[in-house]
Amino acid sequence: MLGAGWWARGRGFWRLLQPLEPRFGAGGRSRLPLRQHAAQGSCRPAEIGLQPRRDKYGGLSVSLSQLRSPESLGEATFQRWLQDSVRQWKAEGHIAVWLHVPILQSRFIAVAAEQGFTFHHAESHSATLTLWLAEGCSRLPIYATHQLGVAGAVLDVHTGKVLVVQDRNKTTNAWKFPGGLSEPGEDIGNTATREVFEETGIKSEFKALLSIRQQHRHPGAFGKSDLYIICRLEPSSFSISFCQQECLRCEWMDLTELAKTKEATPITSNIARLLLYGYREGFDKIDITMREFPAVYTGLFYKLYHRQLPEDWRNTTNLQ
């Protein structure tokens, strides 16, 4: 996890983790395996079957899933091992420890917490705790900070009508674009078309991004930040069959009417006006278009969204 090349791309978090590395020698790493280090100290941690792995940033990673018979390891034994180990790791100049705990071994979390470990993140059946060993505040990278919501503005260019819904559960029923939260690993455009289909029964195709909104401390995001993207979509089906559990109403509404009405959420009104401008003056005026590129680190493809660049500007040989 921490050995991945990403941080080395200078996204700004690991920059301060470097100074301690020279302690381990010219290569930035110790040439001795950990146990040999331990044997040199006066307070060698008892062997309990956990072998820390180093990362290239001066940190260590310990996974309790390594325990062959975790049920036979007492909290007191683990407490002594962790206390001795932390003392040793600090002496060796390691700057941080990552502790991975399977949920069924969670009784060890409180033990670690008593020694200063805190939760970094947890999901499903595993928690990851950290302890900063170096001077000053922790400079470890934080976990995901944003949820991503995506809505679709589906415009039928032949009729000038746009697909809007009213929520069933809202006190004031304002018109809005159908949308929802992005699922893990889902591309922005796919969230838009999936949510539009689930809510309205309309099939559509992604054309471009229209807007990005950022909100912080969002109550619906468990206090995290919220990014909300509205996409321009083109419909490939037209017969509405809306989700009765979520929507009170669903209509193809004249775009000019949506841009004017007060019965719309503020962001819907704003984007309706933007969309109307694009509809009348050309979508190239409003579109943030998408291109796909191979990703160096994951072997997957990534999508890059920006203003359309004329073809001759994409070709470097033409630049003077």
Place this chain on the structure above:
Amino acid sequence: MLGAGWWARGRGFWRLLQPLEPRFGAGGRSRLPLRQHAAQGSCRPAEIGLQPRRDKYGGLSVSLSQLRSPESLGEATFQRWLQDSVRQWKAEGHIAVWLHVPILQSRFIAVAAEQGFTFHHAESHSATLTLWLAEGCSRLPIYATHQLGVAGAVLDVHTGKVLVVQDRNKTTNAWKFPGGLSEPGEDIGNTATREVFEETGIKSEFKALLSIRQQHRHPGAFGKSDLYIICRLEPSSFSISFCQQECLRCEWMDLTELAKTKEATPITSNIARLLLYGYREGFDKIDITMREFPAVYTGLFYKLYHRQLPEDWRNTTNLQ
């Protein structure tokens, strides 16, 4: 947390949580407090000092921080209470339970896990677990899925030069725009200017977004998704004093040269060409500009980014 109004805005996750509510009566909620419900059952959970709170989506929330003397609560007692409670909650038609556990009470996490609870998220000194009680797969909203990285393309329009850096820790030292991860609650433009200053010593001002990239299963994001935004910035200082720990080199480079060179990361080359196009033909061709609006739910302001809309299009009265 779950009572917040956000979900009612139809972002698509709570839609399927509604059908069970009528069990509680016309108002969608039970009119009896939980303990009275419990007294009617044959298997009333023992009183251990935990009082579940209901949310309006048919779920319950239990916080172990309510325990007045958690050290005196045994795991076996908690196990029986949770087992009996889960049975009762299911019988009452609740669809899900949220269990909030302070890190020092983590010994109860494994107990809950044995009854099917899993981690929803954890941070710092607290973990939140969930158990889905209704039929089918859990339809609870997921936690933050994206980290956000922001870089700044600082262009000095008087010289046509742009600020670029080379990472100290990268094998091939390709030019790139300075940037880093967004801190919690930080606006996109502020991340860009802060990171540029920290890496290069250059002060700058946010002008517009230029591009958005989405990558999934990112090794540097603990397997989560990564959003990476490049902003157009204008410098207000010009004397470079770069971070030696992070950067190997830092320069004001001619934008045309950056757009042509092969010694740049692919995304840097692409955005350099886009920026050059804007520099020569007008930034209005490439900018995704920002406006600020009051946020309904948080009392804060949010920032909305989209293509600049001519003034007369913003005024609804002009629309016909």
